[in-house]
Amino acid sequence: MALLEDDDDLGLGGSEPVSAATPVATFSRKLPAQLGRYTLVEQLGAGGMAEVFLAKQKGPGGFERTVVVKVLFPHLARTERYRKMFQREAALAARLSHTNVVSVLELGPEDGPLFIAMEHVDGISLHKLARRAWTHKRALPLELCAGAIADAALGLAYAHKEGLVHRDVSPDNLMITRNGAVTKVLDFGIAKSADSQTLTRTGELKGKVPFMAPELVRGTEATPLTDIYALGVTFYWLVTGKRPFSGANDIVTLQAIVEQTPKPPRAINDKLPARVDALIMQMIAREPSDRPASATAVHEALRWSLVARHNVVEPFVREMLAVDDGKQAEDDPDTSGFVPSVPSLDVGKAIDLTAAPTPHQATVLEATALAQQPARGRRRWPLLAAAAGALVVVLALVIALSTGERTAPVPSADATPRSPLVVRPDGVQAEDAPAPTPEPAPAAAKPREPKGPKPPKELKEPEEQASARASADTMRVELRAPPAVRWADGATALGGGDRRVVLNAATRFLTAVDGKRGVRSRVPIVKGVADYGALPRGRLQIRATPYADILLGSEPRGSTPYHDVEVVAGEYTVTLRNRGREERRTVTVKPGEVTRVDVRFP
Numbered sequence: 001m002a003l004l005e006d007d008d009d010l011g012l013g014g015s016e017p018v019s020a021a022t023p024v025a026t027f028s029r030k031l032p033a034q035l036g037r038y039t040l041v042e043q044l045g046a047g048g049m050a051e052v053f054l055a056k057q058k059g060p061g062g063f064e065r066t067v068v069v070k071v072l073f074p075h076l077a078r079t080e081r082y083r084k085m086f087q088r089e090a091a092l093a094a095r096l097s098h099t100n101v102v103s104v105l106e107l108g109p110e111d112g113p114l115f116i117a118m119e120h121v122d123g124i125s126l127h128k129l130a131r132r133a134w135t136h137k138r139a140l141p142l143e144l145c146a147g148a149i150a151d152a153a154l155g156l157a158y159a160h161k162e163g164l165v166h167r168d169v170s171p172d173n174l175m176i177t178r179n180g181a182v183t184k185v186l187d188f189g190i191a192k193s194a195d196s197q198t199l200t201r202t203g204e205l206k207g208k209v210p211f212m213a214p215e216l217v218r219g220t221e222a223t224p225l226t227d228i229y230a231l232g233v234t235f236y237w238l239v240t241g242k243r244p245f246s247g248a249n250d251i252v253t254l255q256a257i258v259e260q261t262p263k264p265p266r267a268i269n270d271k272l273p274a275r276v277d278a279l280i281m282q283m284i285a286r287e288p289s290d291r292p293a294s295a296t297a298v299h300e301a302l303r304w305s306l307v308a309r310h311n312v313v314e315p316f317v318r319e320m321l322a323v324d325d326g327k328q329a330e331d332d333p334d335t336s337g338f339v340p341s342v343p344s345l346d347v348g349k350a351i352d353l354t355a356a357p358t359p360h361q362a363t364v365l366e367a368t369a370l371a372q373q374p375a376r377g378r379r380r381w382p383l384l385a386a387a388a389g390a391l392v393v394v395l396a397l398v399i400a401l402s403t404g405e406r407t408a409p410v411p412s413a414d415a416t417p418r419s420p421l422v423v424r425p426d427g428v429q430a431e432d433a434p435a436p437t438p439e440p441a442p443a444a445a446k447p448r449e450p451k452g453p454k455p456p457k458e459l460k461e462p463e464e465q466a467s468a469r470a471s472a473d474t475m476r477v478e479l480r481a482p483p484a485v486r487w488a489d490g491a492t493a494l495g496g497g498d499r500r501v502v503l504n505a506a507t508r509f510l511t512a513v514d515g516k517r518g519v520r521s522r523v524p525i526v527k528g529v530a531d532y533g534a535l536p537r538g539r540l541q542i543r544a545t546p547y548a549d550i551l552l553g554s555e556p557r558g559s560t561p562y563h564d565v566e567v568v569a570g571e572y573t574v575t576l577r578n579r580g581r582e583e584r585r586t587v588t589v590k591p592g593e594v595t596r597v598d599v600r601f602p
Contacts, residue, residue, distance in 0.1 A: 027053065027071060027113075035115060036108060038069050049076060049086070054120070065120075067105060072114040083114060090116045093188040095162055100155030102175065102186035121186070122178045124321060127171035130238055135326040139339040144313045145238040146276065146305035148176055149298065151183035152231060157295035160224040164188065167222050169230035170211045171237060178321055181313040209250045210243040214258045214286050225288040228295060232283025239276070240268040241338025244284055261286070269340040307482045310566040312344045475505045477525055481532035484516045518553035519570040536569045536591030545600040548576035548583075576601075 027033045031053075033040045040053040055069040076082040090107040093116075097103060108115035124132075126148055133140055152174050156166060166173075166188060176183045213229035216222060236244050244262035247253040262284065266277040279301055285291050292298050479487050479499050487494035487501075488511045494501050496515070503510075503525075510530050512521045523530045542550055543560055550557040553573055560576070569591045576583045578601045589595045 027051070035069060035071065035113060038067065038117060040069060044068065049073065049082065055117070057117075068118050068120045070116045070118065074113065077114050086114055086116070089188060092164055093118070095164070096159055096188070098155055098158040099182065100151045100184050101158060102184050121175040121184055123176050123317070125172050126174045126176060126183070126234070126238065128325070129176060129317065129320055130171065132320050132323065132325050134241065134337040134339055136323060137337065137339060138320075140238060140341045141308070141312050141316055142239070142272075142276070142341045142343045143305045143308035144181070144316060145235065145341055146302045147181070147309055147313055148174060148183040148238075149231060149235045150302035150305060152185050153295040153298040153302070155185040156224070156227050156231065157299065159185070159188070160227070160295060165222045165224055166227050168208065169227050169234060170208050171234050174234065176317055178318060179314070181309050181317050209253050210246065212254070212257060213288075215288060217254050217258050223288065224295060225291050228283055228291050228298060229288075231295070231298065232280055232291075235280050236262075236265050236284060239272055239280070239341045240265045242268060258286075271340045271342045273343065308344055315565060473505055474502050475528065477501055477503050477507075478529045479510070480529065481512055484514055485532050486513045486515055487511070487530075488513070514553070514568070516553055516555035518573060519568055521568060521570055532568070537566050538569045538589035538591055539594040540565055540567050540572070540589055541594060541596040542574060542576070543596070543598045544576050544578065546578070548578045548599065548601065551575035551577070
């Protein structure tokens with residue numbers, strides 16, 4: 001078995017080692033250099049096949065943009081096999097157009113230096129970000145790790161749908177952007193297409209050995225589940241600082257991959273939630289059939305982390321981009337300086353990440369959530385329920401007296417069919433509203449009682465049937481919001497977070513209150529959905545001299561300087577504390593604008 005050397009951080013694809021006697025022409029010796037319509041200004045890296053440059057593309061009318069240009073080494077460009085491999089990479093990557101995949105812009109001409117121009121990602125690779133954070137004794141927020149994997153899974157799911165398997169997923173090939181903290185998959189240099197012939201020689205292994213799936217080591221063809229394995233190894237490394245398998249050399253590592261079972265990541269980082277630990281172990285299962293069924297399933301399992309993209313992940317990425325790499329040790333499986341990842345205050349306390357709830361646990365959680373609804377809303381339910389029950393009885397008696405027919409017994413409140421609890425892949429429990437009855441709808445739907453016997457299984461019905469039975473006077477509305485956000489229809493509490501409810505068909509707006517930050521928002525209902533995340537947003541900056549601890553509403557937000565963070569537009573109360581002194585400011589964040597709070601303590 002001829003193992004290709006592939007030790008470049010950019011993941012440019014392996015090639016036979018270049019002999020020291022082989023002259024290698026390179027543009028890096030004469031920068032800036034012109035290549036077609038691109039001006040190469042800085043070398044970003046070099047691998048076995050190519051070197052990568054930051055470049056400028058200029059055009060008429062002052063047009064200018066930054067791109068990345070990957071240039072095949074001239075001595076390899078003289079070999080037909082390497083030219084075809086390079087051209088094939090561009091052709092495969094050019095098929096992909098997705099937010100979470102780096103776009104290819106152009107393939108260089110046949111009659112000159114062969115190059116690929118691609119989208120420039122203003123950000124940092126996950127590999128470099130993690131190493132830089134650990135060097136500065138900083139922990140990667142768990143939401144950053146999980147969110148990056150969720151984004152990458154979405155990009156890979158799109159590639160898989162297009163018939164491509166990446167085969168070289170690693171922290172080097174995942175880039176996180178400066179603005180928005182979106183992770184993109186790059187470098188499909190050794191991707192496998194379902195409709196193309198391989199250019200890899202018999203016995204060659206392509207990709208980075210520690211991220212290689214067992215089936216590849218055994219010589220089996222790569223599949224989308226192969227990429228899920230490598231993504232799981234990446235996740236493992238981000239939250240533990242170690243790779244699942246490592247050895248004195250590549251051969252020992254390969255043997256461990258096919259024969260050994262790795263330690264659960266929680267055995268290395270005991271701060272890791274059990275649910276995340278279980279997902280990682282499933283992703284790196286030795287048998288492909290034991291892994292998540294698709295990259296989309298991985299994304300769905302990690303969606304909970306994306307609510308922290310703007311207020312946790314983006315400020316952290318910007319902070320790390322503002323510092324240097326420091327003095328780093330050699331990159332080995334036992335990364336020095338690792339600081340364990342932990343959930344942030346924003347999401348860790350709002351979502352149960354400890355374990356996937358069983359049906360019994362779900363019932364208890366559901367009852368608890370109802371019991372914790374605002375007191376004013378709870379006190380209204382008995383009155384509304386009594387009024388609704390009385391109305392049903394009166395209508396039944398009127399019908400019986402007017403028709404002379406025998407009226408069927410009125411079912412008790414406990415016999416009302418209930419929709420099943422919805423447990424989303426991210427672990428947030430969302431309660432479906434009670435299925436509407438064919439009787440005229442009361443002013444508010446009767447809530448599920450937190451106590452009492454569980455309804456017979458046969459009384460439950462699919463959501464489609466419940467929707468078909470809904471009265472013309474009501475509508476089913478999907479509510480979308482982080483768990484800390486509580487919903488209300490006028491004075492009627494509807495619960496918090498993501499859920500489905502039945503409302504009066506004339507309802508056009510709901511009220512959403514962020515329990516932590518105290519922001520009250522009016523959310524429109526559009527096509528049966530009230531989406532808190534779609535509300536207009538502005539940006540908030542908080543500065544204090546010399547420094548201060550910050551409370552946004554009742555939510556601690558660390559210390560100043562508070563980065564330019566995106567928040568839902570509205571009125572906020574900002575409290576700043578410095579050595580026993582306190583300053584409070586009420587500010588209004590307007591859509592699309594930056595609002596700054598600047599306090600000087602004497």
